[in-house]
Amino acid sequence: MRHTVLFYNPISTSPGKQRLPLSILAVAAVISEDYDVEFIDGNLIADPAAKIIERVKATNAKLLACTVMPGPQLRQAVPVCKQVKAALPDLTILWGGYFPTQHAEVILNSDCVDYVIQGQGEAPFRQFVDTLHSGGAITEIPSLGYKNGGPHVNPRAPNVPMNNLPWFPYDKIDVSRYVGRSYLGTRVLNHNTSFGCPFACNFCAVVALSNRRWLPESAERVADIVTHLQDNWGINGLEFHDMDFFVNEGRTAEFADRISGKGINWWALGRVDTLMSYSDETWEKMKRSGAKMLFMGAESGDDETLKRMNKGGRSSTNATLALVERMKHYGIVPELSFVMGNPPDPRDDIEKTIAFIRKIKQINPATELVLYIYTPVPQEGSILLDEAEKLGFRFPATLDEWASPEWAKFAMRRDPGTPWFRDSVRRRVRNFEAVINAYYPTVTDLRLTGNYRHLLKGISGWRYKLGYYQWPYELKALQRAIHYRRPETTGF
């Protein structure tokens, strides 16, 4: 008899913007030959708890496997899992992904989740599912967190190379519901081609997940998957959701060669210094293959802060300036994220980054900006976390607290409520953002016509030129009225 396993992706974005839920597709892939798998996506339905309960009753499923990022996803996961657990106390609930990897203890101390799996999920998940259905010592599974009089977490399983893992089970999910429209094209899907990142920036949650390992799919496999997506769903745009797509230049160049001529615009995340180290030949190949916009963490306008962030490699503000210039030459849009308001002197940090952003815009006005406010992540030896703790910062002690609106805001990294981050400093960032987004409206909003762009630029011009950002009420009203996309409201 085949058992059914249910997967739940809590809500992560606004209606119509949902992406393929890659996290649960990745772990479902390793069992879908031998088990029936069903996906419940909080982005697609209003009442996931009711749906889960209905599907468990209909299929006799023993396991609900759920992926959880901090933020709105966690806010939905907690009440839904509570409701499901209350209705079906025998159902096993397992969480995996970013939040359980960083905060296993607080989850295992709650009543609504039974187990967590940390880090790369596929191999331990397969073992967990088999053990749950066929018997065996569940508490010996690597990477597993369990309750046994108190929370325990086993050492991590060895990583598995991506090429040894099966493709996502596209035939088990209605992919067409995830085909969206964006700056990249009229039919856009998403994929993930690697696991991890070799760096250890101390504000970044990726470090806890992958512990400085980078495991790529081969260029050949990526190109085959892209072809499959195009043949079956007619895509002309693709977002790559890797933590760091570009670590290996040879892979990027080969991938670019393989997909050139397919008419697919693509977007991916990477590092400034890595991309600066690429040859002109590789950049030309990327351009030819459809690279349209690349997302990089520029992080700060101050080299000293980049060091304190442990950004590593050859990161520097000069490298960022050189890269935006290089990308202008190739006509590929840089999308830069910044982590602002770092302790101990958030005001000074912000002013330096604001001045730096102005320089970037002078060199390449098309550069997109995503301004985040620093929020700590658990990481051993992190200078930033140490400073935050000295200033009174503590992570929540319960899952309910994590699910509160205040901590969801913290996770969204826009208005985090951290002890060193005063309201006046937050206002400074938001006001600057209002002015720069009006003076340089995003290139990614398809509805923003030339007339609106002129209007926004005209009205904000005096402020931008004088560097006067205070009280930009007229711009905020205009931005509300026009309602155009601003990258920081949708970012990662």
Ligand code: B12
């Ligand atoms: C795609 C993505 C999104 C999508 C939504 C994804 C979704 N699930 O629906 C969108 C764009 C909506 C989004 C939004 C946000 N995101 Co986001 N997002 C990502 C991104 C780029 C890729 C995640 C992904 O799909 N990877 C591919 C899959 C295959 O890998 P994976 O998730 O790591 O899964 C593996 C393991 O984690 C594990 N696993 C995962 N789930 C499960 C479940 C089970 C049961 C098991 C066993 C294992 C397991 O096994 C998998 C296979 O090995 C990551 C960065 C990154 N590249 O990882 C950030 C990231 C997860 N996002 C992040 C953040 C902060 C956000 C936002 C809060 C940002 C903001 N300011 O608005 C929002 C809000 C999210 C919300 N609503 O809760 C942070 C999380 C930081 C943290 N402290 O943990 C990340 C790490 C980015 C970063 N570097 O800071 N995001």
Ligand code: SF4
């Ligand atoms: S910020 Fe980027 S480079 Fe640094 S650890 Fe995270 S994913 Fe890697």
